[in-house]
Amino acid sequence: MKTKTAILTNFFILIFLFNLHGAFAQNIDVKNKAKNATTNKVDKKVDETIDKGLDKIEKGIGGLFKKKEKSNKEERNEENRKSQKQDVEEQEYSFTAYNKFDFIPGEKILAFDDFKQDNPGDLPAKWNSTGTAEIAKISGSEFNWVQFSGGEAYFSPQYISKMPDNFTVDFDMIINYSKVEYAYYQLKFGIEIISSATAKAQNENANVSANTGITFNITPFPYKEIYAVSYIKGETQLETKAQFEGLSSPKPIHVSLMRQQQRIKIYFNNKKVYDLPQGLPIAQNYYLRFSTLIDEWNDKQNMAKMYISNLRYAAGKPDMRNKLLTDGKLVTRGILFDPGSAVIKPESAGVLKEIAGILNDNKTLRVKIVGHTDSDGDNAKNQLLSEQRAMAIKSILVEQYGVNEDYMTAEGKGETQPVDVNTSAAGKANNRRVEFIKI
Template sequence: MRILFIVSCLFISFFVNAQIINPKEVAKRKAQDRTNGAIDRTLDKGLDKVEEGIGNIFKKKEKPEKEEKTTKKTSSKKTENEESEETEEAEESVTNNKNNTKPASKSSSESSTSQPKSSMKSYSKFDFIPGEKVVAVEDFEQDAVGDFPAKWNTNAGGEIMTIDGQKGKWLKASDRGLFFPDFVNQLPENFTMEFDMMISEDVSQNMSGLMVFFPEISKRKPTFDANFSTDPQVGFDIHPMPDQGGSTSSAWVFDKNNEKILENTIPFSWKDGEVNRVSIWRQKTRIRLYVNETKVWDLPRAFDPTLKYSMLFNNNLFAGANFITNLRIAEGAPDTRNKLITEGKLVTRGILFDVNSDKIKPESYGVLKEIGTVLKENPAVKVKIIGHTDSDGDDAKNLDLSKRRAASVKNALSAEFGIEATRMETDGKGETQPSDPNTTPQGKANNRRVEFVKL
């Protein structure tokens, strides 16, 4: 009992001592605990953000998925003059790493609101009509990137390259000098010449741009002597200066006595950062120069009919580079009215389409306008429009493509020029009726045509 009494007293003493605490000390300790807890939470949040920031520095950012490109592999043959996307991308990567040269690009404000591409309406005053028969074409598809083109010659420097955002291969003329296509010799008295052109970003000291010469053929020096400025010739200087007050073009003519009979310079519009289409049209003594949809020069007495002429390019940039591709030269003076109304059949290679597509290119406007005018002036005439392709690609797809292209031409004549749809039938022959062998680029170009047959 005595032991039990002692234990009970100790327990009561402990309990009383544990419960009797100074209230001021309790309040003080509680305040300290809350303050320390708030500080700890604040520090924890700050440290969390720091750790998160450090983690983001080393975290690999995910790239946005590229748009999937649908590719149909239904034939081992390439479609109409179209390289595979894999080849284009590989060559583009090699070229961009090698050259570090990009074509002129739009400013950031312009690129954020990119301008729409040229439409058919923008070519409403375009009266250029390509020649009837293609005699030379050049898209450099047979040449390797980094090489100078095998069918050309030069006294300067240049190479084949690809351009970011553009299809196909381009000749980059980066050094001052002459560039001559060996496959072009004497030009006929009626011919058309077309090519695509771009310029590099660096045009700060270009002084002059790309010159197109038509020298008298006996004066075309095989050694590419640049001292031919007083030889018989006709020439144009295409001088893009998009960021320096506007572009200009010069024209000059030297007669057979080596006397200058014409020289002048006028402004023209250049599309910065885009492909510009240059078109030249000779009809006997007359020559016209177009840049995109605009006629820049129209010289009625430039060529001497007693002389024979050839052509070459002169790259006269002091800085930067010119790029050209899709050179196309055709001969013949189109006579739309006579061929369609009198002869009953018109064949044109001047209605151009996007590759592997039935979409008509805007530069076809001049040809369509000429045909539309003839049909309007002869309201009783009905026609069948027949599309043709070259032999590249799958036979069945080419047949379908030719039919769709004929339908596009009918729709354009109806929508743009008011020709009644009931006056036009359409058909397509694909590659079954070639006009030329499909063994050369110019042969294939001649086979890509549209026929109008009077009914």
Template structure:
């Protein structure tokens, strides 16, 4: 039977339509494969770029630290004074070392268990030294000068970076139990800074420029492209027995003036960075060793670009459990509760002591305490009397608001500058006079 002209036309149209659909589908399929391959190539290029970048950073840290940096040096966000133990020392009024999230509060430090020694052996904020000079109470085998950072008048000592370059404060021979505190600051540190950029704190039986046959030290990292961790090591009779690195991501902390606290109780060595305890080694210090001094060493910082500084060094005998002393003797005095300059704002690092006082009051349900504030002689008599009263009241409020102690168990009193225990003409003496007493009632 013959096919009509109309039927042939319809057939041709249907065939053309089907062919067109199939061609479009093939075209889309080809385009899809091309897009897929293009995406794969893009991903490969990005992975290769990142891999090359990381490889270069690793090689830089080993062979030529910081050599590819093209960024401008960046000063610390807040410099100096944040941990200054005084009622007149200049500095910003932060309530803790600021990090990316802003200033920390005393609530953050509510579980901080560091307790500074109660008998001061050494203190230096460089208050009696001139900018441009090397500090009078320090020694070094290199060089250095005091500087200020940014707009703050706080003085800092730059630690020159180099192998076996030591900075040694005039700390007396150390007892079996003592504490060390200081502030660090860095300028020019960025994501090209070497993984070897560290500040080492060494306890040594050598009082000159050698590590010593008996020593213990910790290294604070400043590297930014990787979390390096804190390394501790010791040598006993010239033989290394311990070397370990504790995982810690201090990259943000290192850029924001970290406050370092160390407690040595005979052989035990503990270290805190701001409110966090990272190191607690029960037998790091050599048994029977006489520790003559504390030494600071900076290493791995690129000359002319990366700088690290130290200030507010405080060494004190003690650091023992204040709770037992308060219960047995009924009275303790401490200059470890720190306040912002000229104010009653408690610095968060002081919460270790206040926490121990709260624990005594929680255990001794019937105990009542009088909190007495003291200042140095800087400023007017009336101003210091008010300041000491405000500071005693601030400690009371912290016990009530942070630890839930009933306010009717606490009294506060200010003595101003009336009862000094040190010489108000020296930084050491002033630091001793700025103190808080807790007296059982």
């Protein structure tokens, strides 16, 4: 028996040696194979890092950049099967970053623009421009963007005029200046609230209107600076500077601006950049305007551009506590989701924190959370989506803000109870809402 075993063992050893000899006889370069294996391993690691980074961007603004296509179908399926636990963990990380964010949008949406109704390459239908503004598409984005360029120029949405004493404006912004090479070139972008949408700058260096208002001049290169100038009929009343490190990156920034009488607050992502109690002088009317100040060389070389999308303009100062406790029903459009999903955007943190404070101060208060959608898409899918969104809100209130789960229920109504038309972007935005009903 031992002899037979030994014979079999020797036989397999001979086969192995024969195959090894054949491999070398075919001139297989073992050194290069090892090198390639190492390279492939590094490439795979880089791919994973890029994918993770793009995932975070997608969470922030609903999928701005398209991820690289996987070469293997099974890997794509595996990505699609990410667990709910992982999604919640990423969401919690985002909300942690926004723990001091207190922006609450106005009660009534007056205008909403994601530029889906405009054709790429055209000037947005409801905008005026003294420079080059056109609709641009970004791969993987659910919406279109308006691209600003053209040296010294001004861009005004005509549906935002005669702004009330209490209003909010928020939008997604990308500033692309990655090819700019020289620090001494002029490069500014502006967010302005002014008394005349057609006013020209008196001084291109100051970029200040001849009328009354406030301008937030953004200088991404090289200072990463936001320079606020408040002025009355062109005369400067206040100047102040702040920095935002995120300007050094081409990643999208969510900008939130709030007016309460003369008080102006502006946030970039989760950071309150300015809170100016007397920042906006008294004037009869105010308009929103964007501006660019790009030197001739960089403009000709197509080196610097500003992109805007998901612009939401709302009026009113929300009194959420009184609405829920006294009226018995609180309606909010400030809890935002990634398109077609139940993933809550982190800029919803201000609203959620306010609602959680009301519920935690009134621990026996029972509420029903009701989700609503617009009419885009399939009815059954909208019903399911509204239910999932209501449940996601309940989960966040429990897990992030310590609200008692036993005193909340969640349900969805889909598109069945519109409060506005579904034929305009603003109407659809008003229909995408969440109700907290006292029970």
